[in-house]
Amino acid sequence: MSSIADYRVYPLISSLETVECLEDQVHVKWADQRLSPFHYLWLRDNCPCSECVYGVTREQVFEIADVPENLRPHSAEIDPEGLLLINWEDGHRSRFEPGWLRAHAYDDASRQEQLERRGQKHYWHHDLDLPVFDYQGVMEEPEILLQWLLALRDIGLTQVRNVPTDPESLIALAKRISFIRESNFGVLFNVKPKADADSNAYTPFNLPLHTDLPTRELQPGLQFLHCLINQASGGDSLFVDGFSVARALQEEDPAAFRHLCEIPVEFRNKDRNSDYRCLAPIIALDARGEIAEVRMANFLRGPFTTAPQLMPALYHAYRRFIELSREPRFQFRRRLNEGELWCFDNRRSLHARDAFDPTSGVRHLQGCYVDRDELLSRILVLERQRML
Template identity: 70%
Template sequence: MNTAAAFADFRTYPLISALTAVQTLADRVQVTWADGRISPFHYQWLRDNCPCPLCVYTVTREQVLEIVDVGQDLIPSQVHIDADGCLYVDWQEGHISRFDPGWLRAHAYDEESRAERRASKPKASLWRSDLQLPVFEYSELMTDTGALRQWLLAVRDIGLTQVRGVPTEPGSLKLIAQRISFIRESNFGVLFNVQSKADADSNAYTAFNLPLHSDLPTRELQPGLQFLHCLVNDAEGGESIFVDGFAIAQALREEDPESFQALCEIPVEFRNKDRHSDYRCLAPIIALDALGQVAEIRMANFLRGPFDASVDDMPRLYRAYRRFIEMTREARFRLMQRLNPGELWCFDNRRTLHARNAFDPATGARHFQGCYVDRDELLSRILVLQR
């Protein structure tokens, strides 16, 4: 439907149900849909969301109206459903608003509509050691937007994917990461080389085993996605290990709710320091979103500072911390696989904890390259591809 409401967004909104009746009340209108649902819309909300070219700039689709610039006691002089099926509101101030029924239904805030939207939001698919790893081909991801969309949905919902057939020339990783968006630079560079070296500024650049962790928990915002691309892997050992941090958090919530609560409430400081930088962040190990769902895991024992909690909280924190790490070591959660040249991991760094077994550099070369892309870029790319 081509109405003024089209200016409100770059997306289109299908007509789920037509408007059949509208009733004006003291501070709102109440509309009835063809499927029987009833949705109230306050006058303040309708005026605030007027999609006309005077209220929304048609080029950027961004609002120019600020609600404080219209009267607080908004009253329409006329409200009806017009010939196009739109909600037509003629305000006493002389302004006219028309609302596309598809857009209006998509943003209705009666309880049934809100519950419907919450139910339709993407949900994390929790996994354990028996995960059927999603595997994708590099050539398809570089040329086929359908394959690209499926890959990004797997990264979003499962949090761990593998790509095969990637060129093994140094720097090749940049091309596939940029199929999502720009790369996030850190103090380790745009692309970082994971190799054993004598002057290492991180345990990642040694041959040691690395326990399960998220990268850069020392930052206020941990990188969203991490890529690890294998160029050479002739050394013995060095297998990759992954666990779904969300699955562990959910199991902890069910099996030991007191420990879960402690890790959500008591902040822990993580530190990343070398000769030229010193990053520190104080935050809980488990972060919840606005709806109370697990949104982030922040963990790297080798980057953790001494606990700074109250005398009463210290035993509670140690009990919860020990239990969380114990769970990451349980076979039911762990997936282990060796990465071969031309393969890469792409995973949600704020969800999927990763580890590496020790390797023997005397038995052969081992060279990985890595980079980061923020989670926001992944979600934005998916939405654009879906439109």
């Protein structure tokens, strides 16, 4: 029974030193003296052999419910190749490479290392050192592409320069990550004044800080805004790190933060042919309790609906969030020029636009969306390829 390798390469951080069988788990001692427990069911569940994992798809075919809950091994040892060998009571054998085993260990120190490898959010304010990348490098160099995507993941706001200004040239850049997410505004949307506008974005009006499509169950993860031409006066871009604002609210007014995490608000986007609505909190936390998403667009918000005793608290929290986002310490402002492109995390970075004078010159931006899942997947594949 051969081991089915993962698509990733797991370097040998530390070799196995000793193995001890206890009542319901194996204790592994590593050469660097770390001690990692592995429960028997966990080991059986993760057996990488060809009977348990289909080698073509690398997907598991074994289900843990097919073995007794009190399953135990006859023996556990380190084999001559340095792998952990488990001989199970039912005759099955499992062999685990130490690199893979260390990468998936769940002792406290190992889980902390795994968390750190996921990347750390960099909270930013008005003095952001904007990550800037060159179009040609992103298109041609995998390492530059990876650095751009890591900045998008960890900072949530980037700029790409020297982008061709041909209409639809944005598509090639977006597809360096993955496929484009289509919406009711199309695959690409053209941000310029329209007589029959179905969004305030297609007017010369000021747009307040917002995330796009909070009216959807899943807001788009990445938003691209590519400047084809900008001759108009006004229309500067404004960005705020929604995570920084949320964290400041949590520190300065914990009750208000909690209300925005717990009380759902309805956002609506309606025109002649569509009517999108989503009821969700303004701040979403992930499984670890960390800030994972901000959902905000006052011009797309419906009337609040909550228990009468909570209504004053909701208005206080909502107003406080907006007031914080207006403070200069959070606001990063920059004009987008021809051949430049914003790419940002739409579920984190609030963006706004100053009003502009359409009689002073042409202003034409093109935009599109790519989901955050595609960004994270592309990063993992690029990192995997870099290790080969």
